[in-house]
Amino acid sequence: MSKPTAGFLKIHFNALVLILLFSHASSQPHAAQEQAILINLKQYWQNPSSISHWTLSANSTNHCSWPEITCINNSVTALGLPNKNINGTIPSFICGLQNLASLDLNYNYIIGEFPKTLYNCSKLEYLDLSQNYFVGPIPHDINTLGRLQYLNLMVNNFSGEVPAAIGSLQELSTLLLVKNQFSGPLLLEISNLSKLEILGLADNSEFMPSKFPSSFTNLTKLKTLWMSGTNLTGEIPEIIGDMKALEALDLSKNALTGEIPKALFLLKNLKVVYLSNNKLFGEIPQVIQASNLTGIDLSQNSLTGRIPSDVGKLEKLSSLVLFDNQLSGEIPEGLGQISTLTDVRLFSNRLSGTLPQDLGRYSMLERFEVCSNRLTGMLPKHLCDGGKLLGVVAFDNNLTGELPTSLGNCDSLVMVDVRQNGLTGSIPSGLWTSLNLSKLMISDNMFTGELPRKVSDNLSRLEMSNNRFFGEIPVDVKLWRNLSVFNASNNFFSGTIPGELTALSSVQVLLLDRNQLHGSLPSDIISWNSLATLNLSQNQLSGQIPEAIGFLPSLNLLDLSKNQISGQIPPQLGQLKSSFINLSSNHLVGNIPKEFENGAYSNSFLNNPGLCAGTTNVNLRICGSQKNPNLSYPRILIWISSTAVLVLCLSVSFFLSEVCWQRNRVLDPEWELTAFQMLTFTIKSILSGLEGQKNKIGDGGSGEVYRVDITGNGDFVAVKKIRNKIKLERELEKEFQAEVMTLSRIKHLNIVKLMGCMSSKDSKLLVYEYMENGSLDLWLNKHRTSGIILDWPKRFRIAIGAAQGLCYMHHDCSPPIIHRDVKSSNILLDSEFNAKVADFGLAKMLIKGKPTTMSAVAGSIGYIAPEYAHTRRINEKVDVFSFGVILLELTTGRKPDQGDENRSLAEWAQRYYEQGNSIFDALAEGIKKPCHLNQMCNVFKLGLCCTRTLPPLRPSMRDVLQILVQSAHPLDYQSKSAEKEFDKAVSLQKLKDGPTFGPNNVYSV
Structure with missing residues (x-):
């Protein structure tokens, strides 16, 4: 027999001490028994460090001094253990x-069903089990x-109907059941709780649709x-006016209709009223006698x-929050006189007239959002007198005067x-360098002046297009190091583009078109490794195109049109991943890079008489059709030599691949x-x-998939069997080889693992790790057809996992890999719902990042990027588009081909958003819990970014992943890194003006 360990002896010694304590309970004081129970409780919960000071003591009342314990007459009456890491x-x-009498266990990791063991706590009056992991019904x-006065079960996973027995707890003054999964009808028996003062039923969207219970007016103390x-x-x-004690009312995010009852605003004690995100119409009652009101939120209705x-x-x-309605008329002048006012959000209405000029004069204003109205006159002069103002958001109005x-x-x-x-004048000098300023957006006004030498260290976005700014771009622009978007289009800037501009390594979007710039383009631009959009068109630029532009890894849009640029087009430009390039109306000569001899670039080289092409796909003459001094004998010789070297390299590469292929083969007859x-x-x-059909779990376009137990003990693998139809044999062979060669070279946690492959004269088999939860498509269909919920936290984790896999393929593989068939059925889920990208039969390696033109369009309906369908030209952005469709599937619950009017999901979502509809209404039923709403809106918006029609305006998968990771935490005004990542994604595209990344927050974009 083995010797007992020290830990074993210690545990049993403690247990022996407790047994002895209990066995002598009749002879010990009551306090000693309670101390023993507390020590036993600590050990039962596996000695959490937060209560390590609970130790046995000779002093039988010592436990009454512990901070978590309240005693009366040396007897425990209250146990407070919130946030103690209890399991x-x-x-x-x-x-x-x-x-x-009081037990507080909120914000721990306690599991199981409602603890009926507490029924024996006969004096219990206060019970807080909120923010744990309880399941099942109450x-x-x-x-x-029966003595409970306070019951808090909010933020758990309780489900089923709320039992009628709740209505028998006659002593209850507080009942909180918020954020669970309750279903069934609203419990009308709650109306029997005559002492109830606080009632929280919010965020239980599975309740049956019901009208506001009139019987709640019986709750006279509520x-x-x-x-x-x-x-x-x-x-x-209207009888809500009978609830005379009511101080706070929140009926937001429901489907309420009709007018706001006048009686509501006659309640003398009312302090806050939230009716946002309903379908209320009519006018706001003009008589408001609730003089104690501190907050009004009637936003996102049809008032x-x-x-x-x-x-x-x-x-x-x-706070006065009335955005997204149809309110008209002027803003009451008296609003500016309220000394307590901090939050004014009136955007997206039809308000007119001038702004109250006293706004901010007597209060510490923090939020001021009045964009998308019909306001005139000047901005109030005192907005920031309180020193707390976070933003001035007043775009899309008819304001005049100076800032x-x-x-x-x-x-x-x-x-x-x-x-x-229609704002005029210059920008206040101190504003450029304001300490926390991250975004300065002043486009489409009549501002004038020169660019400053210094700007805020935090400035990441500067939009000043369509104004009257003049002068040169200062050489001190090199100090604007955090700038990611610089849009100065259509002004009167002159001089040359300073070389110091190339020091902005973080710049994503650079727009200097329609100015009066001259001279050559900076040659040392290799540091612009994040640049996605470069537009210098309609200036007076000359000289040659720098070869270094062709090495910019992120450049998606290049426009140098309508300048005086000369010389040949550097062949390096053919390596760009750009799907949009415009070099028209210059003085360029020679051959265009052969990568651009494609109909997609038919208008990219117009009005350059010296240019020619090798095909008729672009609107240029055929090279050699007339004298072409640029194509000399040495150049032809170089071209032939280069071709020969390329063929030799490909042959060696193929030979080496075959050697590697043979290396691990296990032979069988x-x-x-x-x-x-x-x-x-x-x-x-x-x-x-593979015998019979019992193990078959899937059937795809290229073959069946089987679940095979390789040990007989539940150790499964997935086997994909390629069909062997003579008609498809050659194509399937290519597909098989593509998948094997791709998966054999890459290893990543979010890419399905290929364990081996098997070949015979008649069949091809691929053996993968087995994914217990099947495909994402399977779970989304369960939600649509049978109501089985894949909740939002799992969906969000799946989105991040899939993004990690695709990001690895695009940015960390050499050469990068384009999947070409990203869809929900190719996102597989393991037992913990971790996502892995699968099915690489259509994957295409990119040689040195070159865009590739495919011989035929492949993919799945609803997921195919429009440029791929039209031109068959691919780069990583086709996968970004497909992933964006998956994000829209995850948030809306719709199928990829389920838009409306014969539109795909991506087309429907873009149109839906452009028309100003509520994102909340587009989200899938059953998962849009308020606690996840901001995150869901973020992901929906990201899906829109990824599915833009123009590939240059889509983010890269690296940026997509960063945005998703940032969205894992709520965005606030100070979350500049998250805002910066979103700025990368939105690039040049103007999203719909108004609140984004959360329905109540304009500042987040």
Whole structure:
């Protein structure tokens, strides 16, 4: 018999001590028994470090001094253990604390069903189990805890119907069931709780659709009613005015209709009212007598009429949120007189007239968002007098005059966006260098002046196009190191493009078109490794195109048209991954790079009489059709030599591939097994699993897929059997070789692992790791057809995993790999729902990053990028488009070909958003929990970015991954890194003006 370990002896010694303590309980004081119970509780929860100070003591009342314990007369009455990293369940012996009246276990890792063991805690009055991992229904005999006054079960996974027994807990003053998975009808028995003061049922979207319960007016002591996202329908009844004690009402994110009852704003005690994101219409009641109101949110409805003038009389108002309605008329002048006002969001309405000039004068204003209205006049001068203003968001109005000089002394500013107005004058000097300024967007006005030498160190986005700025670009531009978007189109800038501009290694978008710039392009631009868009058209630039442009790894859009550029087009430009290039209307000569001899570039070289091409696919003369001094005998000789070297290299490469292919082969009289790692199966074990149909789990375009138990003990692999039809034999052979060669070379956690392959005269077999949860497509279809929910956290994790796999293929493989058939059925899920990219039969290696033209379009309907379908020209952006469709599938629940009016999902989503519809309404039912809403909106928006028609405007997979990772955490005003990554993705495209990345936040874009 082995010797007991020290740990074994220690555990049993502690247990012996506890047994002795309990066995002598009758002879010990009550306090000693309670101390023993607490020590036992600590050990039951595996000694969390947060309560390591709980130790046995000779002093029987020592536990009453522990900070988590409250005692009365040396007896435990309250146990407070929030956020203590407690795991496991709640043990029955906890009720040995006979006087326990309060138990707080919120924000831990406690599992299991509702702990009926607490029924023995006969004096329990306060119970907080919120933010844990409880599952299952609330017991139908919960009224056993008849003394409960406070019950908080919010943010768990409780499900089923709320039991009627809740209505028998007559002592309840607080009931919080927020953010669970309850279903069934709203519990009308709650109306029996005559002492109830706080009721929270929010974010349980599985409740059956129901009208606002009129019986809730029986809750005469109710102060807080929190029922956002509870599937309420119909009108808000006028009798809500009978709830005289009501102080806070949140009915947002429902499907309420009709007008806002006048009686609501007659409630004297009302402090906050949130009715946003419903379908309410009509006017806001003009008489507001709830003089204690501090917050009003009626946003995202269909409200009309004027903002009540009584709003200006609410002396305690801190937030007025009315965006996304159809409100008209002027903003009440009295609003500027309210000293408590911090938050004004009135954007996307039809408001007119001038802004109250006292806004910010008497209050510490933080949010000021009035964009997309019909406002006139000047911006208020005192907006930042309180020193707390985060942004001035007033684009798309008819504002005039100059920017307030006070903005030049406002270090709290993160964003100034006043695009599309009629503003004049110069920019306040201090604004350029404002300490926290990240975005300055002043395009489409009549501003004038020169560029400053210094700007804020945090400035990442500067948009100043379509104004009247003049002068030279300063050499100190090299100090603007964090700038990622610089849009200065259509101004009066002159001089040369300074070489110092190339020091901006973070720049993503550079637009200097339609100015008066002259001279040559900077030659040392290799540091622009992040540049995606370069537009220098319609200037007076001369000289030659620098060869270095061809080596910019991220450049997607290049426009040098309508200049005086001369010389030959550097052949290096053919290596660009760009799908849009415009060199027209210059003085270029010679051959265009053969990579551009494609109909997609038919208008890229117009009005260059000295250019020629080798085909008729572009609007140029055929090289050699007339005297061409640029094509001399030495150049022909060089071309022939280069071709010969290329053929030789390809031959050597093929030979080496064959050598590597043969290296790991295991020979069999009928089968050849090629292993790519240490194998745990044999040819026989694989073949035996393919007999009959019982193991068949899939059937694709190129063959069947089987689940094979290679050991007989549940050790599965997936085997793909390539069909052997004579008609398709050659094509399938190519597909087989492509998949084997691709997967054998890459190893990544988010790419399905190819363990080996088998070949015979008649069949081809690929052996993969087995993915227990099948494909993403399978789970999305379950949601659509049978209501089985793939919740949002899993969907989001799948999106990140798939993005990691594709990012590796595009940016970390040499040469990079384009999948060409990214779709939800090719995203496989393991037992933990980790995603892996699969099915590389259509994958195409890129040689040194060159775009490749395919002989035929391959892929799946709804996922195919438009440029691929039209030109058969591919680069990584075809995968980005397909991945964007998957993001739209994950957020909306629609199929890739399920738009409307014969449109695909991608086309539908773009049109849906451009028409100003609510993103919330587009999200899939059953998963759009309010706690995930911002994240879901982020991913929907990212799907739109990825599925833009023009490939240059799509982000790279690296940027997509970074944005997803940033979205794993809520965005706020200070989250500049997240904003910067989104700026990379949005590139030049103007998204719909208004709030993005969260329905209530304009600052996030």
